[in-house]
Amino acid sequence: MISKASRAKIRQNKHRRLRHHLVGTAQAPRLAVFRSNKHMYAQIIDDIEGKTLLSASTLQNEVKEGLTYTDNIEAAAKLGTVIGKKALEAGINAVVFDRGGYIYHGKVKALADAAREAGLEF
Numbered sequence: 001m002i003s004k005a006s007r008a009k010i011r012q013n014k015h016r017r018l019r020h021h022l023v024g025t026a027q028a029p030r031l032a033v034f035r036s037n038k039h040m041y042a043q044i045i046d047d048i049e050g051k052t053l054l055s056a057s058t059l060q061n062e063v064k065e066g067l068t069y070t071d072n073i074e075a076a077a078k079l080g081t082v083i084g085k086k087a088l089e090a091g092i093n094a095v096v097f098d099r100g101g102y103i104y105h106g107k108v109k110a111l112a113d114a115a116r117e118a119g120l121e122f
Helices: 007-019 073-089 107-118
Strands: 030-035 040-046 051-057 096-098
Touching: 007 096, 030 107, 040 073, 040 107, 051 073, 073 107
Parallel strands: 030 096
Antiparallel strands: 030 040, 040 051
């Protein structure tokens, strides 16, 4: 009988392959994205020190207010603007985008575009 790998396992393998090429430094930390079924999460990580510098998610009130759903493109765009503004306030101008093994389309693309519009460079 043929067994098919789950979509989560396939995504994890893609993310592992991506991480060989992406490293967040102090000058350009890594902007990591994670999607669950109901929410999205974004973190800015310095991989050399092994520390999360900033984080934001659709669970937070500043992102959630005004949204009817937390799992659509509109919510992802709002999360991108919030993480972009937080990064600029913390003095982070440039990041390396880690899409987390997800296809650069839909919610992930909306988050990235909104972060760019907020002032982040990647």
